[in-house]
Amino acid sequence: MKKSIITIVAxxxxxxxxxxxxAACGGNGKTDAEYILDxxxxxxxxxxxxxxxxxxxxxxxxxxxxxxxxxxxxxxxIEAKFQVIKWGSKEVELNGKYIDCIWNGFTVTxxxxxxxxxxxxxxxxxxxxxxxxxxxxDFISAASCAGxxxxxxxxxxxxxxxxxxxxxxxxxxxxxxxxxxxxSGNSDFAVVDVVLANQIVGKGxxxxxxxxxxxxxESEEYAVGFRKGSDxxxxxxxxxxxxxxxxxLQRLAEKYGVDGQLIK
Amino acid sequence: MNFSQVTLQLLQGFGVTxxxxxxxxxFSLPLxxxxxxxxxxxxxxxxxxxxxxxxVIRGTPLMLQLFVVFYVPGMVFDAPIFANLxxxxxxxxxxxxxxxxxxxxxxxxxxxxxxxxxGQYEASAVLGMSKWQTxxxxxxxxxxxxxxxxxxxxxxxxxxxxxxxRVIAVFDxxxxxxxxxxxxxxxxxxxxxxxxxxxxxxxxxxxxxxxERKLDxxxx
Numbered sequence: 071m072k073k074s075i076i077t078i079v080a081x082x083x084x085x086x087x088x089x090x091x092x093a094a095c096g097g098n099g100k101t102d103a104e105y106i107l108d109x110x111x112x113x114x115x116x117x118x119x120x121x122x123x124x125x126x127x128x129x130x131x132x133x134x135x136x137x138x139x140x141x142x143x144x145x146x147x148i149e150a151k152f153q154v155i156k157w158g159s160k161e162v163e164l165n166g167k168y169i170d171c172i173w174n175g176f177t178v179t180x181x182x183x184x185x186x187x188x189x190x191x192x193x194x195x196x197x198x199x200x201x202x203x204x205x206x207x208d209f210i211s212a213a214s215c216a217g218x219x220x221x222x223x224x225x226x227x228x229x230x231x232x233x234x235x236x237x238x239x240x241x242x243x244x245x246x247x248x249x250x251x252x253x254s255g256n257s258d259f260a261v262v263d264v265v266l267a268n269q270i271v272g273k274g275x276x277x278x279x280x281x282x283x284x285x286x287x288e289s290e291e292y293a294v295g296f297r298k299g300s301d302x303x304x305x306x307x308x309x310x311x312x313x314x315x316x317x318x319l320q321r322l323a324e325k326y327g328v329d330g331q332l333i334k
Numbered sequence: 335m336n337f338s339q340v341t342l343q344l345l346q347g348f349g350v351t352x353x354x355x356x357x358x359x360x361f362s363l364p365l366x367x368x369x370x371x372x373x374x375x376x377x378x379x380x381x382x383x384x385x386x387x388x389x390v391i392r393g394t395p396l397m398l399q400l401f402v403v404f405y406v407p408g409m410v411f412d413a414p415i416f417a418n419l420x421x422x423x424x425x426x427x428x429x430x431x432x433x434x435x436x437x438x439x440x441x442x443x444x445x446x447x448x449x450x451x452x453g454q455y456e457a458s459a460v461l462g463m464s465k466w467q468t469x470x471x472x473x474x475x476x477x478x479x480x481x482x483x484x485x486x487x488x489x490x491x492x493x494x495x496x497x498x499x500r501v502i503a504v505f506d507x508x509x510x511x512x513x514x515x516x517x518x519x520x521x522x523x524x525x526x527x528x529x530x531x532x533x534x535x536x537x538x539x540x541x542x543x544x545x546e547r548k549l550d551x552x553x554x
Contacts, residue, residue, distance in 0.1 A: 118513050155503050162401070166408030168417045246516045274519030
């Protein structure tokens with residue numbers, strides 16, 4: 071009995087010590103921009119996909135967002151670094167300071183604004199419906215999706231759109247697995263980003279898929295996401311304005327085929 | 335992406351998988367002995383603490399443990415220790431795997447030790463053997479022979495479990511295959527990656543059988 075009391079006291083003491091440390095260790099008085107500028111690197115959390123962030127034939131990082139981030143960092147006098155992350159853990163990576171921003175075709179939504187400090191939007195993105203080419207004739211309007219089996223990435227903007235289109239909706243783990251779901255016949259249509267679909271649909275194992283051009287879905291915008299309350303977003307906004315004014319962004323957008331979507 | 339390019343990329347990922355597998359075994363097999371000693375000690379606080387620890391580790395998903403090891407230092411203590419290392423993600427995954435597997439191994443060791451009957455301890459005492467001699471010459475040989483099959487089970491599971499490390503973006507073979515999928519729209523590399531696991535586990539199975547044959551010189 072006595073020993074078990076000692077054990078309980080010991081456990082409580084350890085927990086209290088940890089809590090005290092938690093309170094004392096957090097924060098060092100620097101703003102987020104000072105923290106980033108002082109260490110001289112901006113770590114951008116990315117996932118690999120064309121045309122935003124991908125490796126070219128020599129294994130070098132390239133893509134619209136890659137060059138965009140490098141241009142912004144050059145103006146700020148710091149170095150852009152890219153860390154491949156799991157998209158599902160992006161907020162954890164950001165708040166744990168494993169990355170400094172999410173710069174990877176990141177869609178601005180009201181819900182995300184509650185936890186993320188967005189910069190100004192730089193690209194328009196629309197969701198599009200992708201189906202098997204052989205079934206293209208069955209999808210002529212948004213109404214023709216009703217009752218068909220639809221899928222989209224869990225928690226994505228496409229999910230909201232897909233749920234509006236049909237009641238027979240199942241979630242997929244990623245945009246890619248949504249397309250795999252479709253090509254393997256488990257779903258009749260998938261809703262994904264048009265930026266991604268333009269690159270991947272009709273290629274490789276997705277050769278049998280097509281984008282339904284006649285169905286127009288709501289559009290949304292891409293921006294860079296920083297930690298909530300970060301003063302870095304304002305600094306990056308100023309640089310984005312400069313890059314828009316001197317034509318750098320226009321040139322990059324043309325290079326990667328997204329000039330039709332650039333927000334000027 | 336042709337076959338040889340995919341093979342080359344997958345092999346790079348497989349190198350990470352193998353390294354994680356081997357290092358986990360190297361550290362968790364001995365650590366398991368320590369945990370086993372802790373859960374068998376007569377000093378009650380330590381025994382309860384160790385057993386509670388084993389309960390938590392065996393009772394929660396390995397995926398969450400990877401998250402805790404990697405993200406909690408940065409999220410809760412504002413000290414992302416693994417972010418400052420060049421291969422910090424790998425180190426974090428290794429720590430999580432070693433702790434997890436040490437707990438499983440410790441229970442296998444415990445089962446092996448406790449399977450030896452009291453009569454054998456008594457017989458050894460009658461023959462005038464010390465406690466240490468009894469353990470080394472009577473108990474341990476039987477324990478080793480008995481735990482080889484269950485340890486083998488865990489080892490084969492570990493080969494496949496290493497692919498969980500990708501939840502903290504460790505570039506193992508499955509993560510590489512997933513990236514090939516999203517960049518080149520090729521699904522087959524994912525299944526091809528499975529062949530690597532199958533062949534590797536074939537090798538592990540052969541080694542385990544060899545170990546069992548080597549221990550065949552005496553019967554329990």
